[in-house]
Amino acid sequence: MRVGIDATPLLGQRSGVGRYVEGLLAGLEQLSTPDDVRAVLTTFSARGTLPLALTSDRVRVSRRRVPARLLHPLWGRFALPPVEWLSGPVEVFHATNFVLPPTRRAAGVVSIHDLTFLHLSETVAPAVLAYRTLVPRSVERGQVVIAFSEAVAQEIRATYDLGTDDVAVIPHGVDPGWASAEAAAPADLAAAGIPERYLLVVGNLEPRKNLRLAVAAHRIARSIAPATVPPLVLVGAAGWGDRWGGEAPDPADVIQTGYLDDALLRRVMAGALAVCTPSRYEGFGLPVLEALASGRVVLASDIAAHREISGGTATLLDIADDDAPDRWATAMIEASGQAVDPEAHAVRRAHAAGFTWERSARAHVEAYRRAVSRSQSA
Numbered sequence: 151m152r153v154g155i156d157a158t159p160l161l162g163q164r165s166g167v168g169r170y171v172e173g174l175l176a177g178l179e180q181l182s183t184p185d186d187v188r189a190v191l192t193t194f195s196a197r198g199t200l201p202l203a204l205t206s207d208r209v210r211v212s213r214r215r216v217p218a219r220l221l222h223p224l225w226g227r228f229a230l231p232p233v234e235w236l237s238g239p240v241e242v243f244h245a246t247n248f249v250l251p252p253t254r255r256a257a258g259v260v261s262i263h264d265l266t267f268l269h270l271s272e273t274v275a276p277a278v279l280a281y282r283t284l285v286p287r288s289v290e291r292g293q294v295v296i297a298f299s300e301a302v303a304q305e306i307r308a309t310y311d312l313g314t315d316d317v318a319v320i321p322h323g324v325d326p327g328w329a330s331a332e333a334a335a336p337a338d339l340a341a342a343g344i345p346e347r348y349l350l351v352v353g354n355l356e357p358r359k360n361l362r363l364a365v366a367a368h369r370i371a372r373s374i375a376p377a378t379v380p381p382l383v384l385v386g387a388a389g390w391g392d393r394w395g396g397e398a399p400d401p402a403d404v405i406q407t408g409y410l411d412d413a414l415l416r417r418v419m420a421g422a423l424a425v426c427t428p429s430r431y432e433g434f435g436l437p438v439l440e441a442l443a444s445g446r447v448v449l450a451s452d453i454a455a456h457r458e459i460s461g462g463t464a465t466l467l468d469i470a471d472d473d474a475p476d477r478w479a480t481a482m483i484e485a486s487g488q489a490v491d492p493e494a495h496a497v498r499r500a501h502a503a504g505f506t507w508e509r510s511a512r513a514h515v516e517a518y519r520r521a522v523s524r525s526q527s528a
Contacts, residue, residue: 153518154233154240154256157191157211158218159247160200163387163409165354166436167263170298171246173323177511179206187515192237194218212237218249225251226283242518242525248281250288257525258292259517260285264433265305266358273357273430275390286310293521293528296320296514298434301454318517321459322436323507327412328443329499333421334414342407342414347380349482350422350446352415352437353429355406356389360428360451363469365399367428367478371486372403374479379486382426385410385418419444424485427451428469428478435459443502445495447485449478463501 155175159168178189189209191200196217214236224230233243233251242257243250250260267274267281289295289310295317297303303317336346349368353359361384368382381402387409410418419425425441427450435455441448448464450456456466467477 151186151242151515151518151522152188152190152240154190154192154212154237154243156194156244156246156249157200158193158195160191161193161195161197164412165387166434167247169436170261170263170322173325173507174246174511174514175209176325177323177507177509178514179208180508181511181515187518190237190240192233194221194236214238221251222249222280222284225249226280226287242521244514244518245288245292248288249284250292252291257518257521258288259294259296259521260288260292261296261298262288262302262306262433263298264302264431265309266431266433268309269305270358270431275356293524294318294517296517298322299455299458301458302433318513318520320510320513320517321505322434322439323505323510324436324439324443324502325507328416328419328440329445329503331416331420331444334417338414338417339421342410342418343405344383344407344418345381345405346421347486348383348405348422349380349486350419350425351382351384351386351427352419352425352441353386353427354389355384355386358430359386359389360430360469363428363474363478364426365404366475367482368403369399370475370479371482375483375486379483380423381405383407383418383422385415416440416444419446422446424449424482426478426482427456428467429453429456430469432456438464439502439505442498445499447488447494448498449481449485459505461501463498 159171190212192212193215196215200211229252232254234254240256243253245260250258267278297306297317297319300319303319306317351364371379382404384406424447427438429451432455438448438450439459442463450464450466451469452466468474
């Protein structure tokens, strides 16, 4: 089966969607019985090149490229141009990032990561608001929708009037490298501007990540226990919008490193006293899973996706009431002062080890086959 895959998220710095596509391709390579799956990577951009390491006897890259900014307006209104013009002949095309192009003959599968563009539209970049039109068209064109948590799958079914079988719930995996990473050496931390003791937040610096709560709670925690609570380190690419909700944090207390490559990020995470994820909304929450794989203490917002993927191994905290900053501050103080618990460390890693990219890839192949079958019987 020849499968076209939108690999645009792999260009440039990897966001959460890019990490998903990278993990999916790794999982497809790991399948012991590949069922003759051959992937054709297509990018909707005129800039950037895909790493050659992605290519293999199962994966090739289409050389035809047109920028998404030109394609999306057309795809939002018309059934042209069909994606096969760019990918070449494929039996199924997998749109990995919300927007499924029109196809000539291929079946369609679309990954919808979340419904932020509907539920929290004030937190997204202006271009994402176009998903209000593009996503419904994608759902209509496709035979199968992929969600990454049951929580979001239920939202998608209710929003777009889909049946249970129309939406496949396929959790992400976590690369084994997160569990095997050792804490970064002091010299490497210093080179990145990170102290030897720190609390960590990972993610794009954007309003949905609720950085204002993390910063407010950290300020309270430092005022109560300055000798115990270390600086807060924010790792992630520059985002958009009002991320602080007012005055920017003190750089002596809150350190922004910018984007870190995977190798260094894993080592930085492995040395964190705790990983904080106070997001207002997530479709899955990959940083939570990666932190659990690293054995870290995880302080996460008590939202549906986090409850689902953490399986009781993270400390979930409310983010909605007036006491939230104090509650998070207390948790930060406790995490900063407690000794490492080997048993809890092992439990967190064991839970995360159940999420593999091979398992995710196998479920994706099942979704591809279901889409082809539905397309042929339509």
